[in-house]
Amino acid sequence: MVEPILEIQGVRKTYPARRSLFGRSAAVDALKGVSLAVTPGESFGLVGESGSGKTTLTRSILRLEAPTAGRILFKGEDMARLGPKALRTLRARIQIVFQDPYASLNPRMTVEEIVSEPMLVHRDILRLDRAGRRDRAAELLALVGLSTQHLARNPHEFSGGQRQRIGIARALAAGPELLLLDEPTSALDVSVQAQVLNLLIDLQDRLGLTYLFISHDLAVVRYLCDRVALIHSGVLVEEGPTREIFDAPQSDYARMLLGAAPKVRVPPATPSG
Amino acid sequence: MSKLADPIAATAAGPVRREKLARALFRFRQSRLSLLGAAIVALVLFFALLGSVLAPYPDDVRGSVSTAARFLAPSAAHPFGTNEVGQDVLSLTMAGTTVSVLAGFGVVIIGSLLGTLVGAVAGFAGGLVDEALMRFTDLVLTIPSLILAMAIAAALGPGFENMVLAISLSWWPGYARLVRGEVLAAREEVYVTAARAIGASPARVLFRHILPNCLSPIIVKMSLDMGFAILTVAGLGFIGIGVRPPTPEWGTLLSTARSYMPDYWWTAMAPGMAMFLAVFGFNLLGDGLRDVLDPRGRR
Numbered sequence: 232m233v234e235p236i237l238e239i240q241g242v243r244k245t246y247p248a249r250r251s252l253f254g255r256s257a258a259v260d261a262l263k264g265v266s267l268a269v270t271p272g273e274s275f276g277l278v279g280e281s282g283s284g285k286t287t288l289t290r291s292i293l294r295l296e297a298p299t300a301g302r303i304l305f306k307g308e309d310m311a312r313l314g315p316k317a318l319r320t321l322r323a324r325i326q327i328v329f330q331d332p333y334a335s336l337n338p339r340m341t342v343e344e345i346v347s348e349p350m351l352v353h354r355d356i357l358r359l360d361r362a363g364r365r366d367r368a369a370e371l372l373a374l375v376g377l378s379t380q381h382l383a384r385n386p387h388e389f390s391g392g393q394r395q396r397i398g399i400a401r402a403l404a405a406g407p408e409l410l411l412l413d414e415p416t417s418a419l420d421v422s423v424q425a426q427v428l429n430l431l432i433d434l435q436d437r438l439g440l441t442y443l444f445i446s447h448d449l450a451v452v453r454y455l456c457d458r459v460a461l462i463h464s465g466v467l468v469e470e471g472p473t474r475e476i477f478d479a480p481q482s483d484y485a486r487m488l489l490g491a492a493p494k495v496r497v498p499p500a501t502p503s504g
Numbered sequence: 505m506s507k508l509a510d511p512i513a514a515t516a517a518g519p520v521r522r523e524k525l526a527r528a529l530f531r532f533r534q535s536r537l538s539l540l541g542a543a544i545v546a547l548v549l550f551f552a553l554l555g556s557v558l559a560p561y562p563d564d565v566r567g568s569v570s571t572a573a574r575f576l577a578p579s580a581a582h583p584f585g586t587n588e589v590g591q592d593v594l595s596l597t598m599a600g601t602t603v604s605v606l607a608g609f610g611v612v613i614i615g616s617l618l619g620t621l622v623g624a625v626a627g628f629a630g631g632l633v634d635e636a637l638m639r640f641t642d643l644v645l646t647i648p649s650l651i652l653a654m655a656i657a658a659a660l661g662p663g664f665e666n667m668v669l670a671i672s673l674s675w676w677p678g679y680a681r682l683v684r685g686e687v688l689a690a691r692e693e694v695y696v697t698a699a700r701a702i703g704a705s706p707a708r709v710l711f712r713h714i715l716p717n718c719l720s721p722i723i724v725k726m727s728l729d730m731g732f733a734i735l736t737v738a739g740l741g742f743i744g745i746g747v748r749p750p751t752p753e754w755g756t757l758l759s760t761a762r763s764y765m766p767d768y769w770w771t772a773m774a775p776g777m778a779m780f781l782a783v784f785g786f787n788l789l790g791d792g793l794r795d796v797l798d799p800r801g802r803r
């Protein structure tokens with residue numbers, strides 16, 4: 232069996248109760264013991280309703296948040312044990328694309344600055360000088376379907392789809408192996424969604440990336456993912472190959488999610504009028 | 505050799521930057537009051553630079569006294585009359601711009617730097633550091649600034665630098681609170697999370713991603729504060745702490761004029777009007793800048 236690139240073992244995350252002007256907010260158990268394994272090169276789908284803990288899981292994987300309990304292993308290495316330097320190196324290998332392309336790009340930076348920042352932060356690994364970074368930024372833009380003349384612009388001059396491409400270019404800049412995609416297309420127009428999804432598929436083929444793809448759009452997951460896990464209020468309800476889950480859902484939650492999704496039926500091969 | 509890659513930037517960055525600037529200028533120009541503010545500020549800065557050179561009676565600025573010309577009412581030769589020692593009030597006021605505006609600038613710059621540093625560290629670090637810094641800020645804020653400045657100036661002794669330092673030390677808490685709030689809000693932005701996810705160091709996150717996005721309200725506040733800083737400088741001069749005569753300064757001029765009110769009212773006219781104009785101008789400019797830089801704050 233192939234060693235998983237990412238292994239999540241019994242991860243719990245509790246956001247502590249907070250006092251505020253309007254009284255106390257109760258502690259939130261965002262993740263209640265989640266375990267899953269992602270193998271290299273695959274697209275792993277994570278599906279769940281709003282508030283089920285999907286973003287919390289990505290934040291825990293990136294160690295922007297320390298899990299309350301459990302372990303997260305990247306290529307067999309426990310991320311909690313890494314020192315600051317090793318953690319920084321690791322952040323070149325796991326990257327994330329955010330849901331909202333309007334919020335995820337610093338409005339005060341140019342596209343070139345945004346896309347080259349990972350190369351600057353990881354210059355000890357990538358060893359690129361100024362000109363090298365500029366060349367690679369141009370290369371990355373071309374890779375995501377933008378052109379060099381966009382380098383000097385600011386994010387607000389781009390459409391949502393273009394911004395998401397910039398976000399993807401930034402995520403690729405340090406040469407990651409694992410890409411966390413946190414609903415990367417849900418903020419986009421339907422027509423643009425397809426373009427961005429195809430770009431993602433194309434990039435995976437070309438660069439041999441592993442995807443952890445989060446969505447609540449089941450049609451998209453079915454299209455893109457090899458395996459799926461369903462998460463419901465911090466608990467994995469079902470997990471398996473995409474085909475199996477879609478053809479024979481085991482849990483009520485799965486049936487509910489599938490039922491709520493718009494039916495995309497392939498019409499039978501009969502001539503239509 | 506790396507210059508070879510530059511044509512891209514030259515062709516793309518130029519027009520874009522210029523266009524953005526043009527748009528901002530357009531918005532600024534749409535408001536007559538902001539333009540008026542900018543014009544007044546330009547005038548004030550002009551006199552701050554050249555006031556003592558352009559003064560019609562440069563000798564009076566240097567402290568020469570002519571008892572024969574005491575308390576002359578406004579006339580063609582002395583548009584704002586003369587004071588108790590026969591000096592031309594207009595000349596003194598023009599020359600006084602330098603000290604008042606310089607002091608105002610000094611106060612606003614030192615105050616905003618100090619305050620930004622304290623507020624940024626507090627908001628970014630959070631927890632105990634935040635708690636301690638903000639309690640201290642609140643403490644300073646509860647002391648009326650003029651009284652604190654007086655106390656500091658009294659302790660340090662009179663003089664231009666001490667006065668600026670004294671006012672600055674009572675001035676920074678406003679900036680600290682403003683910047684802390686801005687940093688707290690900006691810290692939660694997705695692009696800040698993105699920077700952390702990239703592996704950027706805390707210093708990089710703060711100085712490259714958070715602070716640049718807090719700059720607009722700081723600049724607006726600096727411009728709005730300029731007027732009040734000039735007033736405070738004059739206030740210290742009025743009470744007699746601050747710049748020593750014969751260096752002309754608006755507050756000191758007003759304070760002397762007060763003893764001869766209402767008979768010799770003209771001695772207070774020029775410095776009073778100058779102060780009013782400067783405060784008014786900087787406030788209008790600040791409002792205009794806010795509309796351009798910080799549209800959220802628009803009414």
Ligand SMILES: Nc1ncnc2c1ncn2[C@@H]1O[C@H](COP(=O)(O)OP(=O)(O)OP(=O)(O)O)[C@@H](O)[C@H]1O
Nearest residue numbers: 246259260261279280281282283284285286287288
């Ligand atoms: N910083 C936080 N402090 C307290 N509670 C939080 C915090 N972040 C998330 N939560 C709570 O944790 C739960 C899971 O949130 P999360 O953002 O992971 O959901 P999600 O599955 O990503 O939802 P969505 O599909 O809407 O993005 C929610 O109940 C949320 O309110």
Ligand SMILES: [Mg+2]
Nearest residue numbers: 285286287413
């Ligand atoms: Mg989410």
